[in-house]
Amino acid sequence: MDEDTLFPSDTDLDLSFTSCASNTSTDRTFTTSSSARTSLTLNFNESHLSSSALLRRPHRQSDPHWSAINAATNLSSDRTLHLRHLNLLRHLGSGNLGRVFLCRLKYYDGLNFALKVVDRDSLTSKKLSHVQMESQVLSIVDHPFLPTLYAHVEVSHYTCLLIDYCPGGDLHSLLRKQQENRFRVDAVRFFAAEVLVALEYLHSLGVVYRDLKPENVLIREDGHIMLSDFDLCFKADVVPTVEKGFCPKMGSTGNRFSCFGAVSRRQDITEENVVVTEFVAEPTAAFSRACVGTHEYLAPELVNGNGHGNGVDWWAFGVFVYELLYGQTPFKGGSKEATLRNIASSGQVRFPGHDVAEGMAEARDLIERLLVKDPRRRLGCTRGATDIKRHPFFEGIKWPLIRMYRPPEVHGLRRKTKAHVSHVSGVAAKRSRWRWNGFGSFMTNKGFKLDVNGNLKARKLA
Numbered sequence: 335m336d337e338d339t340l341f342p343s344d345t346d347l348d349l350s351f352t353s354c355a356s357n358t359s360t361d362r363t364f365t366t367s368s369s370a371r372t373s374l375t376l377n378f379n380e381s382h383l384s385s386s387a388l389l390r391r392p393h394r395q396s397d398p399h400w401s402a403i404n405a406a407t408n409l410s411s412d413r414t415l416h417l418r419h420l421n422l423l424r425h426l427g428s429g430n431l432g433r434v435f436l437c438r439l440k441y442y443d444g445l446n447f448a449l450k451v452v453d454r455d456s457l458t459s460k461k462l463s464h465v466q467m468e469s470q471v472l473s474i475v476d477h478p479f480l481p482t483l484y485a486h487v488e489v490s491h492y493t494c495l496l497i498d499y500c501p502g503g504d505l506h507s508l509l510r511k512q513q514e515n516r517f518r519v520d521a522v523r524f525f526a527a528e529v530l531v532a533l534e535y536l537h538s539l540g541v542v543y544r545d546l547k548p549e550n551v552l553i554r555e556d557g558h559i560m561l562s563d564f565d566l567c568f569k570a571d572v573v574p575t576v577e578k579g580f581c582p583k584m585g586s587t588g589n590r591f592s593c594f595g596a597v598s599r600r601q602d603i604t605e606e607n608v609v610v611t612e613f614v615a616e617p618t619a620a621f622s623r624a625c626v627g628t629h630e631y632l633a634p635e636l637v638n639g640n641g642h643g644n645g646v647d648w649w650a651f652g653v654f655v656y657e658l659l660y661g662q663t664p665f666k667g668g669s670k671e672a673t674l675r676n677i678a679s680s681g682q683v684r685f686p687g688h689d690v691a692e693g694m695a696e697a698r699d700l701i702e703r704l705l706v707k708d709p710r711r712r713l714g715c716t717r718g719a720t721d722i723k724r725h726p727f728f729e730g731i732k733w734p735l736i737r738m739y740r741p742p743e744v745h746g747l748r749r750k751t752k753a754h755v756s757h758v759s760g761v762a763a764k765r766s767r768w769r770w771n772g773f774g775s776f777m778t779n780k781g782f783k784l785d786v787n788g789n790l791k792a793r794k795l796a
Contacts, residue, residue, distance in 0.1 A: 391476035391482070392476060393476055393477065393478055394476070394482050397482070398445060399445055399447065399482075399484060399498075400484070402439050402442045402445050403415060403439070403484050403485065405442075406419045406439050406440075406442075415484075415485045415487065415496075416487070417487060417489060417494065419439055419440055420437045420438070420439060420440065420447075420449065420496075421437055421438050421439075421440050422435045422436075422437045422449065423435070423436045423437055423438065424436050426448065429563065430461070430464075430565070431452050431457065431461060431464060431465055431468075431565055432450055432451050432452035432453065432493075433450075433451050434448055434449065434450050434451075435448070435449045435451065436448060436449075436499060437449045437496075446499040446501070447484065447496050447497070447498070447499055448496075448497050448498060448499040448500070449494055449495070449496055449497075450494070450495040450497065451492055451493075451494050452465050452492065452493040452494075452495075453491060453492055454491045454492065454493060455491040461565075464565035464566065465493055465565065467564065467565055467566075467567050467568070467569075468495070468563070468564040468565040468567070469486060469493070469495065470569075471536075471541055471564040471567050472486075472495060472497065472564060473486070474539060475535070475536070475539070477532065477535045478558065478737050479528050479529075479531060479532035479535075479558065479559055479560055479561060480532055480535065480536075480560065480561055481497040481498050481560060481561075481562060482497060482498055483495060483496070483497055484496040484497065498554070498560060500552035500553055500554050500555070500560055500562075501553075501554075501555050502552065502553025502554060502555070502557065502747055502748075502749065503552070503553060504548065504549050504550070504551060504552050504553070505525060505548035505549070505551040505552075505553065505559070505658075506547070506548035506549040506551075508553065508744065508746055508747055509548055509657070509658065509661065511745055511746035512661075512744070512745055512746070513745070514661060515661030515662075516658070516659060516660055516661040517658050517659070517744065518691075518742070519659070519691055519692065519693035519694060519697060520693070520742050521658075521742040521744050522655060522658040522659050522697065523693070523697075523727065523728065523731075524739070524741060524742050525551065525559060525658060526651075526654070526655050526658065526727075526728075527728060527731055527736060528558060528559045528736060529546070529551060529559060529561070529651070529654065530651065530719050530722060530723065530728075531719070531733070531736060532559070532561045533546070533647055533651065533719060534718060534719035534720075536561075536567075537572070537615065537616050537617055537644060537647070537718050537719070538572065538574065538615035538616075539569075539572070540569050540570045540571055540572040540617045540620070541564075541567050541568075541569055541617075542567060542568050542569075542570065542617060542620050542622070542643070542644050542646065542647055543561070543564070543566075543567055543647050543650075544566045544567060544568065544626060544627050544646055544647065544650075545563055545564075545565075545566040545567075545626075545627055545628065545631075546561075546631060546647060546650040546651060546654055547628050547630075547631050547650070547654065548654065548657060548658070550562050550563045553747060553749075555749065555750045556741070556749055556750050557740075557741030557747065557749035558737065558741060566626045566627060568620070568622050568624070570617040570619060570620030570621070570643075570644075571617065571619060571620075572615050572616065572617040573615075574613065574614070574615035575613075575614050575615070576611060576612070576613055576614075577611070577612050577614050577717075578609055578610070578611055578612075579609070579610055579612055580607040580608070580609060580610070612720050613720075614717050614718060614720050615718070616644060616714075616715075616716070616717060616718030616719075616720075617643070617644045618643070618644060618715070618716065619643070620643040620644045621641055621642070621643050622641065622642060622643070623639070623641045623642075625637075625639060627646070627650075629670045629673050629674055630653065630663040630665065630666055630673055631649075631650045631653050631654070631663070632646075632674070632677060633645060633646040633649035633650065633677075633709070634649075634677055634678055634680055634707045635709055637674050637677050637678045638678060642709075643709070643715075644715060644718070645709030645712050645714070645715040646709075647714075648704055648712055648713065648714035648715060648718075648722070649704060649705060649709075649712065651704055651714070651722075652700070652701050652703075652704025652705040653665075653705070655697065655700060655701055655704070656683075656701050656705075659694075659697055659701075660685070660686055662686075664683055664684065664701075664705065665677045665680060680705070680707055681707075682702075683701060683702055683705050685698055693727070696725070696726045696727040696729075697727050699725070699726070699727070700713075700722075700725050700726075700727040703725070704722075713725070
């Protein structure tokens with residue numbers, strides 16, 4: 335069947351999209367959106383269109399989204415994914431650079447994507463460089479806790495990035511649904527551990543993130559996390575090394591706790607040490623003078639304007655853990671200026687109240703070691719996540735299996751049932767999946783639809 339029969343030509347497309355944006359205002363992210371109706375209209379000429387050919391990366395080889403993408407491109411006369419292959423369903427949100435829409439491939443049932451649309455004509459040269467950085471980072475990453483870039487389309491004055499859709503929303507919104515706006519310690523340990531692994535991977539590529547905050551931690555369908563928004567990143571050289579070190583040997587007595595349950599006690603560890611081989615890849619030579627980020631998460635060296643490196647991510651990680659535990663950031667003042675003054679003059683971290691919940695002492699110790707004003711003494715700045723993983727707060731986690739752990743039961747979070755390692759407590763709740771039963775007029779009239787493998791199948795008619 336000819337591709338032009340399935341999809342109209344680009345010049346005949348009406349890609350106008352109108353939706354009601356929700357009332358949201360995030361002071362920390364410098365973005366606002368009103369309840370006014372917003373529209374997306376993409377008018378372009380075919381001669382100005384280009385689409386990057388992207389290959390499947392190892393950890394998503396069997397992803398059905400790739401099968402659908404390949405089937406759609408195979409039906410295209412130029413073997414390229416075009417915007418006309420997509421149905422925009424609704425507006426998900428607006429950011430500093432552009433807007434994000436929920437979309438699906440036409441004639442493919444149940445496979446959701448997120449389409450980030452950036453209008454380059456509306457951006458300054460500095461913000462254009464941020465768009466290029468995000469595209470570059472997305473094109474090289476391949477990790478379960480980072481987005482998969484399925485397509486990069488340049489059309490007229492728009493840059494369009496097709497990535498994973500996360501139906502669980504962002505961690506900041508989920509945090510606000512909790513009692514007292516704070517997570518339990520086991521949930522904090524779970525989310526922090528996955529973010530730590532994502533940062534470790536980015537740093538191994540020489541990428542300093544610079545925008546860690548709960549708003550940029552999205553929740554996938556299965557309850558695991560995905561970092562988003564890479565426009566503030568910068569790249570540096572990194573020299574991976576394999577080092578030998580000593581690690582305490584676990585004693586045979588005592589009942590070990592599961593990875594995200596209560597923290598196991600230090601007296602269960604014997605005095606014996608074992609030699610371990612560790613992979614270390616931390617961009618310790620990274621340096622930048624750009625003052626970017628979210629003000630409540632800025633490190634002191636970034637606020638002072640003396641230049642910064644990889645340590646800003648580990649400072650932000652400490653602020654992140656603090657906010658998940660207490661529902662607020664540690665240096666927040668009455669205004670942005672007051673917050674920055676608090677950060678610049680930061681001394682000992684203050685914790686609200688005296689929480690004796692199991693694991694809180696270890697959590698506070700981790701935060702204190704991360705929120706050290708001098709980056710030379712800050713945990714993680716020399717050997718990265720390798721040292722942070724050793725902290726007692728993360729004790730008991732089998733890091734190679736982290737993707738298989740069952741996410742914690744959290745109020746307001748629904749997730750799709752999936753097999754996880756059995757020793758982690760909790761029962762996954764079933765997630766009702768979105769279903770889209772609409773088809774294009776031509777295919778509906780002809781009684782056909784496409785499956786995820788690109789095969790035409792007759793649709794049963796009532």
